[in-house]
Amino acid sequence: MVTVQMEEKGIFDQFKDWYTNRHEYAKAWKEKGGKVMGYFCTYVPEEILYAANILPVRILGSHEPQDVTEPHIFAMFCPFCRDCLAQGLKGRYDYLDGIMIAQSCLHIRQTYTSWDLHIPTDYSYYLPHPMHVQSPQATPYLREELIQFKKSVEDWIDKPITNYDLKRGIEIMNANRRLMNQVYELRKKRNPPVTGLEAMYMVVSSQMTDKHEHNRELESLLQKLSTRDIGDPGERLMIIGSEDDDTEFLAMVEDLGATFVTDDHCTGTRYFQEEVNPSEDLLNAIAERYVKRVPCPSKDWPKRTRLDHIIRMSKEYDVQGAILIQQKFCDPHELDTPAIKEELEKNGIATLFLEFDVTVPIGQFKTRVEAFLEIMREEDLF
């Protein structure tokens, strides 16, 4: 059972606070004189935005029921995409100076298009990002697109982005990735000093906070974690699937005595695992990182590379059970789920599939997770 000792409770509070008060944070940041860019999808090359001293803020939903998106986006688009658009239509991101997307799944593209059409912003950019990332042409293609994107940002801010700026952008992003990878390394321990909920606050907050500040907080966190002990983790779980920042769900599962020790989703490892390997051609280096990163399933074809990756991670983190979650109507993840489930089970890992909506039915899910953990515990007895 995970028990976080009283004196250590506060060490993730700053990340939680950034996540909870994301709009207030961005508005205060902007008052110091910078531009804020709202972005959809983790394929957006934040390195170029940091190079231009722009704050990238990932647009996320609020997990509240809403009735404003129906005229703009079909109800059979994923709830996450509709929830994101609802935030824009309700004016919650009215401080954004610009919005952008890097081409990914069809659903989030519709969110971007509807936002672009109906919510006035000073700047908007659709970055064509290769879907066939396994093609040898993907990196050179993206490099050319990044040249055009960089030029567009320079025109917007009326200032050139130098190689020195780009190096700075890469360094700040790489440092953030390196530090979060170090925190994840600690989760491999027999008694991980971090819960899944805490890790989620850490990663999601990095998508909406100035990484200079976020990195300082991570450095301080790593020092505190070296002596932290939160006890027996119970069942070691992995969460896999669609976009997910449903903190209530993670808290509910961990309150039942299990611990998420790792994940494969875009509010977790898929966001930060790989660094840019700087070379002389910096835009090529950035392109290479986004082409070779662990892919979203919308780009993971013709070979399904995530299967090997997920199995490797499950072994490294000594995972006993996996909760596969999918945003309702999310086609890319829906197509991958049967293969992932089969592969995990072949490797002796118990699985539970759950479909998420804007709000999750926490009571109903609790019953299913309890049954799942019960079966794992019974099997452990024999």
Ligand code: SF4
């Ligand atoms: S990949 Fe799935 S969850 Fe993510 S935006 Fe697309 S449809 Fe929604």
